[in-house]
Amino acid sequence: MKILHRNLIQGLEKALKESFFEPNKYADKVLERTLKHNKxxxxxxxxxxxxxxYDIIRWKRKLEFYANKKMAPDNINSIIATYLLLKKIELPLFPEFEKIYKKxxxxRFKLAFPSKxxxxxxxxxxxxxxxxxxGENWYKEMKALNIPASTILRANTLKxxxxxxxxxxxxxxxSVDFIKGYKDALxxxxxxxxxxxxxxxxxxxxIQDASSQLVGQFLNPKPGMRVIDSCAGAGGKTLQLAALMQNKGHIIALDIHEWxxxxxxxxxxxxxxxxxxxKVIEDSKTxxxxxxxADRVLIDAPCSGIGVLRRNPDAKWKLTPEFMERIYKEQREILQNNSKLVKNGGIMVYATCSIMPSENTKQVLNFLExxxxxxxxxEVSILPSKSNFDGFYMAKLVRIS
Structure with missing residues (x-):
C-alpha cells in the first residue's frame, strides 16, 4: 500500500488550490511546476x-457530493480525504485530516446520484x-471523456x-505499440x-493524439503546394503538414500570438x-x-475543447455558456475571413476538437448558405466513445468558383 508523506498532501492541496482558484492557471502547467519544485x-x-x-479535477462534482462540501479553498483537504477513501487508501494521522468524519x-458512497x-x-x-x-445517448460520450487519455506519438517522417x-x-x-488505422502513430x-x-x-x-493526426491527412497537402495553417498556435499540425509535404512547397503558419x-x-x-x-496576424491586412x-487552408478553429476533456479535464470547470456564445461568433468570423485565402479549385478544412454540432456541422452549413x-x-465526426481517442470534427470544403 502507498505510504503517504505529509508533504505529498500539502503539495496536492497547493496544486489544486492554484488550479481551481487562481486566474488563468491551467492544470498541465500547474502540475509541471509542482513536480519541478519538489525534486x-x-x-x-x-x-x-x-x-x-487529475482524478480530483476530473471527478470534482462526484467528490463534492460524497464529501457533502463544495470545492473551496478551505475544503480542499476534505475533497482530498474523500478521494483517498474512495480509492480505499486509509487516511494518515495528519493535521489536515483531523476533522474528517470518515464514516x-x-x-454517502452508498447513495444514488441526484443527476447524471x-x-x-x-x-x-x-x-x-x-x-x-x-441526444439521449450524450452520456456515452461523457463516459468516454472521463477516461484518462493515452499518450500518442507521431513519428516525424522527415527523419x-x-x-x-x-x-x-x-x-x-x-515501450510503444502501433495503432491500427493510424499510419504514423504509436x-x-x-x-x-x-x-x-x-x-x-x-x-x-x-506528442499528438491519434484523432488530431487524422486532420493533416484529411487536408491531404501535396509536396510543392502552398498551404496556409491559419490558426497554427504552437504548430502541432503545422509540423505534420511539413512532413506530409516532404519539406517541399511552402507552409505559412498564422496566429495572433507571436509567442x-x-x-x-x-x-x-x-x-x-x-x-x-x-506570420503574426496583426490586422486584417495580413x-x-x-x-x-493557397492550394490548401487548414482552420484548426478555436473551440470549447469538449472533445479533449479526457486530457484537459479542468476545461469543463472553466467553460461557461457565455464563452460558448463568444466562440460561435469567433468561429463564424474565422471561417468567413480565411475562406478568402483559398484559390479557385483549392481546398479548405475546418476542424475543431469539439463534438458539439453547434461548433461543427452548424457552422459549416451556415458558411455554405x-x-x-x-x-x-x-465531413467526419470522431466520437470518443467509438474511437477511444479525442473527439474531433473535420469538414472539407472545395472552392468551386
Whole structure:
C-alpha cells in the first residue's frame, strides 16, 4: 500500500488550490511546476501526485457530493480525504485530516446520484447542452471523456518511420505499440517522460493524439503546394503538414500570438522542417495580402475543447455558456475571413476538437448558405466513445468558383 508523506498532501492541496482558484492557471502547467519544485519526490510520489491531481479535477462534482462540501479553498483537504477513501487508501494521522468524519463520507458512497451531471462530473449547463446536441445517448460520450487519455506519438517522417521509431525507443527502454488505422502513430504502453529521450531531442517524434493526426491527412497537402495553417498556435499540425509535404512547397503558419509562433519555430528546427514561414496576424491586412493564394487552408478553429476533456479535464470547470456564445461568433468570423485565402479549385478544412454540432456541422452549413462558391466534399465526426481517442470534427470544403 502507498505510504503517504505529509508533504505529498500539502503539495496536492497547493496544486489544486492554484488550479481551481487562481486566474488563468491551467492544470498541465500547474502540475509541471509542482513536480519541478519538489525534486526530492521519487517516481512513485510523482505518479501519486499526477494521478490524484487529475482524478480530483476530473471527478470534482462526484467528490463534492460524497464529501457533502463544495470545492473551496478551505475544503480542499476534505475533497482530498474523500478521494483517498474512495480509492480505499486509509487516511494518515495528519493535521489536515483531523476533522474528517470518515464514516459519514463512506456512508454517502452508498447513495444514488441526484443527476447524471453529478455522476459524470460536469456542470449542469453542460449536461443540458450535450443532451440537446447529442441526444439521449450524450452520456456515452461523457463516459468516454472521463477516461484518462493515452499518450500518442507521431513519428516525424522527415527523419524516421513509425517502425524505426518503435525500435529506437525500445533501445531507450520506452515501450510503444502501433495503432491500427493510424499510419504514423504509436501509443505509449506505460506512462513515461518521453521528452527526456534522445529520440525526442533528435526530433524523431511529437506528442499528438491519434484523432488530431487524422486532420493533416484529411487536408491531404501535396509536396510543392502552398498551404496556409491559419490558426497554427504552437504548430502541432503545422509540423505534420511539413512532413506530409516532404519539406517541399511552402507552409505559412498564422496566429495572433507571436509567442506561440516562436515555439513553433523551435519545434520546426528540432523536426528538421524547413518549409514553414511564420506570420503574426496583426490586422486584417495580413489576411488581405494572402487572398486567393493557397492550394490548401487548414482552420484548426478555436473551440470549447469538449472533445479533449479526457486530457484537459479542468476545461469543463472553466467553460461557461457565455464563452460558448463568444466562440460561435469567433468561429463564424474565422471561417468567413480565411475562406478568402483559398484559390479557385483549392481546398479548405475546418476542424475543431469539439463534438458539439453547434461548433461543427452548424457552422459549416451556415458558411455554405452564405458562400455559394464553396461546396462540402466530406465531413467526419470522431466520437470518443467509438474511437477511444479525442473527439474531433473535420469538414472539407472545395472552392468551386
Amino acid at each position: 526530492k519526490w521519487g517516481s512513485k510520489d510523482r505518479s501519486f501526485i499526477s494521478e490524484s491531481f 459519514k463520507i463512506k456512508d 451531471a453529478i455522476e459524470y462530473s460536469i456542470p449542469d449547463w453542460m449536461q443540458t447542452l450535450m443532451k440537446e446536441e447529442l 524516421t518511420t513509425a517502425e524505426d521509431l518503435k525500435n529506437i525507443l525500445s533501445e531507450e527502454q520506452i 501509443i505509449l504502453e506505460y506512462k513515461e517522460n518521453v521528452f527526456k529521450t534522445q529520440a525526442f531531442k533528435d526530433g524523431l517524434f511529437e 506561440k509562433l516562436q515555439t513553433l519555430k523551435q519545434r520546426a528546427r528540432r523536426n528538421g522542417a524547413h518549409n514553414i514561414q511564420t 489576411l488581405k495580402r494572402l487572398e486567393n493564394t 452564405n458562400n455559394k462558391n464553396f461546396k462540402l466534399e466530406e
